[in-house]
Amino acid sequence: xxxxxxxxxxxxxxxxxxxxxxxxxxxxxxxxxxxxxxxxxxxxxxxxxxxxxxxxxxxxxxxxxxxxxxxxxxxxxxxxxxxxxxxxxxxxxxxxxxxxxxxxxxxxxxxxxxxxxxxxxxxxxxxxxxxxxxxxxxxxxxxxxxxxxxxxxxxxxxxxxxxxxxxxxxxxxxxxxxxxxxxxxxxxxxxxxxxxxxxxxxxxxxxxxxxxxxxxxxxxxxxxxxxxxxxxxxxxxxxxxxxxxxxxxxxxxxxxxxxxxxxxxxxxxxxxxxxxxxxxx
Numbered sequence: 001x002x003x004x005x006x007x008x009x010x011x012x013x014x015x016x017x018x019x020x021x022x023x024x025x026x027x028x029x030x031x032x033x034x035x036x037x038x039x040x041x042x043x044x045x046x047x048x049x050x051x052x053x054x055x056x057x058x059x060x061x062x063x064x065x066x067x068x069x070x071x072x073x074x075x076x077x078x079x080x081x082x083x084x085x086x087x088x089x090x091x092x093x094x095x096x097x098x099x100x101x102x103x104x105x106x107x108x109x110x111x112x113x114x115x116x117x118x119x120x121x122x123x124x125x126x127x128x129x130x131x132x133x134x135x136x137x138x139x140x141x142x143x144x145x146x147x148x149x150x151x152x153x154x155x156x157x158x159x160x161x162x163x164x165x166x167x168x169x170x171x172x173x174x175x176x177x178x179x180x181x182x183x184x185x186x187x188x189x190x191x192x193x194x195x196x197x198x199x200x201x202x203x204x205x206x207x208x209x210x211x212x213x214x215x216x217x218x219x220x221x222x223x224x225x226x227x228x229x230x231x232x233x234x235x236x237x238x239x240x241x242x243x244x245x246x247x248x249x250x251x252x253x254x255x256x257x258x259x260x261x262x263x264x265x266x267x268x269x270x271x272x273x274x275x276x277x278x279x280x281x
Contacts, residue, residue: 034127041134045108046141063097063150070217071157078218083158090154091171091243092216095236097150098143098175099182099211103203105139106186107196114195118278129275136183143179147172163249170251171243174259178239181263184270191277216240235262 032040070093075085109132112118121131151159151168161168186203193199213230214237220228231237235258242255 032126034130037126037130038134038137041131042137042141043134045135045138049142060145060149062100063093063146064153066093066097067150067153067157074217086154086157086159088219088244089217090150090159091247092214092240094147094150094171095175095240095243096211096216097146098179099207099236100204101139101142101146102179102183103186103200103207104142105136105183106188106190106199106203108139109135109187109190110193110196110199113191122279128279132187132274132278136180136187139183140176140180143176144172147175161247163247167247167249167251171246174242174246174256175239178235178259178263181266184267184274187274188270188277191274210234210236214240235259238262 067090070089071082071086075082075089079085079088109118112121112131118131122128151172161171163170186199189202190199193202213227214234215231216236220231220237223231238255239259242252242259245251245255
C-alpha cells in the first residue's frame with residue numbers, strides 16, 4: 001500500500017521517470033588513468049604544504065642548520081679549514097638532509113590511516129596504488145626543495161662544484177632517486193605501526209646510525225679498520241661518494257650503478273609489500 005496520497009502518485013511517477021531518463025542518457029565519465037590518479041594525489045601532498053607551510057621547516061631551516069653547524073664547528077678540527085671541509089661535507093649534508101625527509105613519507109601515510117582517510121581512498125574507483133605512488137611523488141618534490149636549499153646555502157658560503165650546474169643537478173637527481181626507493185621502507189612501517197610517533201621514532205632509529213656510520217662527515221681512512229670496512233659498504237657512503245664525484249666532474253659509474261641498483265632493489269621489495277598491506281587494510 002502506498003504511503004503517498006492517490007493524487008500524488010502520477011506526479012511522483014513522472015518525476016521518477018524523468019530522473020531515470022536523465023541518468024540513462026548521461027554519458028558515463030571516462031575511467032581515471034593510473035598516472036592521472038597518482039598525479040592528483042601528488043598534488044594533494046603539495047596542497048597540504050600550501051595550507052600548512054610549517055611542514056617546510058624540515059626541508060629548509062633544518063638543512064641550513066646542519067650546514068652551518070658542521071662547517072663552522074667541526075670544519076677546522078676535521079679538515080684544518082672551514083673552506084676545505086665545506087667542499088667535502090656539503091654533498092654529504094645534501095644526502096643526509098634528503099634521506100631524513102624520507103621518514104615523513106611513512107609518518108604522513110600513518111596519519112592518513114589513523115584518521116580514516118585511507119578508508120575513503122580505498123572506496124574510490126581508481127588504481128588502488130595511486131594514493132601511495134602519488135604521495136611519494138609529492139614527497140619527491142620536498143626532496144628537491146631540500147636539496148636546492150642545501151646547494152644555495154653552500155654557494156653562499158663559498159662552495160663551488162667543479163662540474164657546475166649540470167654536476168650539481170645530477171647529484172641531486174641521484175639522491176632523489178635513491179630517496180624514492182628508501183621511502184618505500186617507511187611507507188611499509190607506516191602501515192604496520194600504530195601511530196605516527198612510532199613511525200618517526202622507528203625511522204630515525206634506523207637511519208641515524210646508518211648516516212653517521214658513513215663517509216658523510218669524515219674520511220673513512222681516519223677510522224679503525226673494522227669500522228672503515230663497514231663504512232665503505234654502507235649504501236649511504238656510496239651515495240655520498242657518487243654525489244661528490246658528480247659535483248667534481250669525476251663521477252664513478254660503478255658507484256652510480258650501485259646506488260641505482262639499491263634504489264631499484266628497495267622499490268622492488270617494499271613497493272609490492274606496501275601495496276599488499278595497503279589493500280588488505
